[in-house]
Amino acid sequence: MLEIRNLHARIAETGTEIIRGLDLTVRDGEVAAIMGPNGSGKSTLSYILAGRDDYEVTEGEILFNGQSILGMDPAERAASGIFLAFQYPLEIPGVATMEFLKVALNAQRKARGEPELKIPDLLRKVKEAAGRLNMDMAMLKRPLNVGFSGGEKKRAEILQMSLLEPKLCVLDETDSGLDIDALKVVADGVNALRAPDRSMVVITHYQRLLDYIVPDTVHVLYKGRVIKSGDKSLALDLEQNGYADIIGEAA
Amino acid sequence: MNMHAKPQRTHAETALIDGFVERFSDLPGNEAVIRRRDDAVERLKAGLPTRRVEAWHYTDLRRLLATVPAYDPTASARPLPALLQGSTVLPVLNGVAAHAPRIEGVSVVGLEQKLADGSIAPAMTSRDAADVIAPLNAAFVTDGWFLDIADGAAVDGPIELQNVQAGGQVHVRFPVRVGAGARATIVERQSGSGDALVSSVSHMTVGEGADITWVILQEQPVGATHFGQFNAVLAKDAKLTLFVMNTGGKLVRQEIKVDAKGEGAVFNLRGVNLLNGDSHTDVTMVLDHSAPNTTSSEIIRNVVTGRARGVFQGQIRVDRLAQKTDAKMACNTLLLSDEGEFSAKPELEIFADDVACGHGATVTEIDRSHLFYLMARGVPEKQARGLLVRAFVAEVIEGLEDEALVAALEAKLEAWFARNG
Numbered sequence: 114m115l116e117i118r119n120l121h122a123r124i125a126e127t128g129t130e131i132i133r134g135l136d137l138t139v140r141d142g143e144v145a146a147i148m149g150p151n152g153s154g155k156s157t158l159s160y161i162l163a164g165r166d167d168y169e170v171t172e173g174e175i176l177f178n179g180q181s182i183l184g185m186d187p188a189e190r191a192a193s194g195i196f197l198a199f200q201y202p203l204e205i206p207g208v209a210t211m212e213f214l215k216v217a218l219n220a221q222r223k224a225r226g227e228p229e230l231k232i233p234d235l236l237r238k239v240k241e242a243a244g245r246l247n248m249d250m251a252m253l254k255r256p257l258n259v260g261f262s263g264g265e266k267k268r269a270e271i272l273q274m275s276l277l278e279p280k281l282c283v284l285d286e287t288d289s290g291l292d293i294d295a296l297k298v299v300a301d302g303v304n305a306l307r308a309p310d311r312s313m314v315v316i317t318h319y320q321r322l323l324d325y326i327v328p329d330t331v332h333v334l335y336k337g338r339v340i341k342s343g344d345k346s347l348a349l350d351l352e353q354n355g356y357a358d359i360i361g362e363a364a
Numbered sequence: 365m366n367m368h369a370k371p372q373r374t375h376a377e378t379a380l381i382d383g384f385v386e387r388f389s390d391l392p393g394n395e396a397v398i399r400r401r402d403d404a405v406e407r408l409k410a411g412l413p414t415r416r417v418e419a420w421h422y423t424d425l426r427r428l429l430a431t432v433p434a435y436d437p438t439a440s441a442r443p444l445p446a447l448l449q450g451s452t453v454l455p456v457l458n459g460v461a462a463h464a465p466r467i468e469g470v471s472v473v474g475l476e477q478k479l480a481d482g483s484i485a486p487a488m489t490s491r492d493a494a495d496v497i498a499p500l501n502a503a504f505v506t507d508g509w510f511l512d513i514a515d516g517a518a519v520d521g522p523i524e525l526q527n528v529q530a531g532g533q534v535h536v537r538f539p540v541r542v543g544a545g546a547r548a549t550i551v552e553r554q555s556g557s558g559d560a561l562v563s564s565v566s567h568m569t570v571g572e573g574a575d576i577t578w579v580i581l582q583e584q585p586v587g588a589t590h591f592g593q594f595n596a597v598l599a600k601d602a603k604l605t606l607f608v609m610n611t612g613g614k615l616v617r618q619e620i621k622v623d624a625k626g627e628g629a630v631f632n633l634r635g636v637n638l639l640n641g642d643s644h645t646d647v648t649m650v651l652d653h654s655a656p657n658t659t660s661s662e663i664i665r666n667v668v669t670g671r672a673r674g675v676f677q678g679q680i681r682v683d684r685l686a687q688k689t690d691a692k693m694a695c696n697t698l699l700l701s702d703e704g705e706f707s708a709k710p711e712l713e714i715f716a717d718d719v720a721c722g723h724g725a726t727v728t729e730i731d732r733s734h735l736f737y738l739m740a741r742g743v744p745e746k747q748a749r750g751l752l753v754r755a756f757v758a759e760v761i762e763g764l765e766d767e768a769l770v771a772a773l774e775a776k777l778e779a780w781f782a783r784n785g
């Protein structure tokens with residue numbers, strides 16, 4: 114599904130290197146958790162996957178289903194099946210959430226050569242997905258994310274993800290800002306999307322999320338590189354002992 | 365030697381003055397009106413203002429008004445479908461008011477009649493020495509509509525004052541008296557098909573407790589010059605919501621002069637300027653808070669493309685007596701091209717001590733992180749930009765209470781973006 118080889122990337126404006134030789138492979142259907150101390154480059158990696166042009170890839174390759182995505186813009190990557198659930202979803206004044214969902218869904222369908230969704234079909238799909246996430250339809254009439262609480266924003270991200278049905282889901286700290294009940298609802302929403310042909314990269318600081326979304330692999334990111342990979346027991350180990358030992362080993 | 369040598373007249377100045385000599389005998393009006401017309405032309409003879417005149421600092425009229433088309437007696441315009449369903453349309457077709465339909469609770473009189481009997485003469489004055497639009501209009505006005513809305517009338521359906529030009533020169537006037545407690549929605553439609561020079565002057569008195577929504581929709585073709593002047597005086601507890609949308613014209617100046625004269629009066633201005641090509645569009649407002657407890661808010665949103673230039677001057681004057689005035693003004697511009705520009709000049713003159721007044725002006729480009737967010741959901745760049753620009757403007761439109769009006773203005777917005785996006 115995803116293969117990242119010796120990736121180096123820097124901030125376009127300042128030239129500061131953030132990703133420094135990162136390797137990561139995620140197979141079809143795999144759920145890969147990414148952990149690591151604050152500032153290690155997790156969000157940066159997620160932005161680079163989504164194609165944000167604040168970052169410049171200077172070396173290495175990102176292959177998505179065998180194809181390089183480096184020449185693609187964010188919209189093309191999204192249409193090809195990459196989805197990023199933002200750590201901090203943006204508020205977009207003046208764009209009604211429902212209208213946005215329609216535009217995004219149909220843009221992706223169009224890019225893939227599929228017919229546009231009719232309004233009644235769209236409404237039905239949105240209603241079902243919103244219901245599963247305990248979201249109020251009234252919220253969807255409001256401008257996108259504007260005035261949504263932290264938890265509501267995270268749910269709205271997962272709502273978009275379930276409607277867009279991507280192949281690679283990158284979730285950046287989707288658990289932060291969620292109360293215990295909401296965490297369960299959101300995790301159920303994510304688990305419902307697990308499929309043999311869909312992979313997930315779950316960025317988190319806490320084992321708590323991984324209790325609900327059980328990962329196949331766990332990777333520790335530090336200073337822009339994956340310094341250790343393992344199975345789900347690695348996350349439990351980190352929860353017990355912190356990052357110090359692993360960072361020490363890698364140094 | 366002449367000590368008061370004036371710079372030589374421009375083409376436009378000469379054309380206006382000569383045009384008056386030619387047109388004079390065909391213009392309607394009794395003695396009193398003729399005297400007003402003569403006074404007005406004397407003012408025009410003083411010359412068009414340059415940027416040295418403060419009120420015209422960003423719109424150097426002497427330079428920008430390069431040519432003035434001659435009056436065209438053969439030009440004929442057709443009425444347009446109304447902006448809002450269920451409207452009563454009062455058309456003025458190339459300077460001639462067509463017919464007067466009945467409107468319950470409103471007395472409608474063609475302006476030509478009020479020129480002929482001279483009853484409009486006292487209103488044909490200029491605001492001050494810098495006023496060009498009122499004298500231009502007073503000199504040449506041919507027709508228009510006078511509306512008198514009865515006390516307590518709740519006018520059924522919008523009234524659309526439709527000024528449609530087909531070239532040459534068009535000068536119209538819409539005096540409106542709104543009785544106490546009356547309610548109405550009035551659309552002032554400024555449109556046409558020719559490269560005309562248009563002036564349109566409205567005077568409104570809003571009676572005690574009346575509630576009026578007035579929409580100026582200016583969608584002149586690219587070659588037209590449009591001078592609008594809107595004047596209103598608000599009595600006690602009167603409420604006026606003025607929406608101004610400029611989507612066309614080569615050279616446009618829309619003046620707004622409002623006096624919140626009665627205690628508790630409320631004035632809201634919402635403006636949308638969609639600017640493209642080589643156009644120059646100026647919205648200049650002077651608002652007086654003359655009584656205590658008066659409230660105003662102004663939100664102007666501008667989208668600038670091409671080599672277009674835009675201006676917003678907003679002057680708020682709070683009288684010594686106007687304690688507890690609440691006035692807020694914002695002017696936000698989205699600049700979509702390197703060659704476009706927008707000048708905003710907010711100005712507060714406050715003589716009362718217990719007031720809440722504020723203003724802000726911004727000029728920005730499309731927010732890159734917003735653009736990334738939309739694209740990351742699969743919306744192609746061009747479409748995502750369009751969505752963000754429309755959203756920027758739609759926010760102002762959506763603030764209006766009347767849903768049919770919101771829908772109609774959004775349709776205008778979509779049409780503009782379809783042509784210019």
Ligand SMILES: Nc1ncnc2c1ncn2[C@@H]1O[C@H](COP(=O)(O)OP(=O)(O)OP(=O)(O)O)[C@@H](O)[C@H]1O
Pocket residue numbers: 124131149150151152153154155156157158167200
């Ligand atoms: N656009 C940017 N401009 C300046 N610095 C940046 C930018 N993007 C990332 N950085 C820096 O790069 C480093 C990695 O940031 P990143 O957000 O990827 O960390 P993270 O692993 O997601 O951290 P956290 O766990 O706190 O979310 C940080 O030092 C951050 O300040």
Ligand SMILES: [Mg+2]
Pocket residue numbers: 155156157200285
């Ligand atoms: Mg982060």
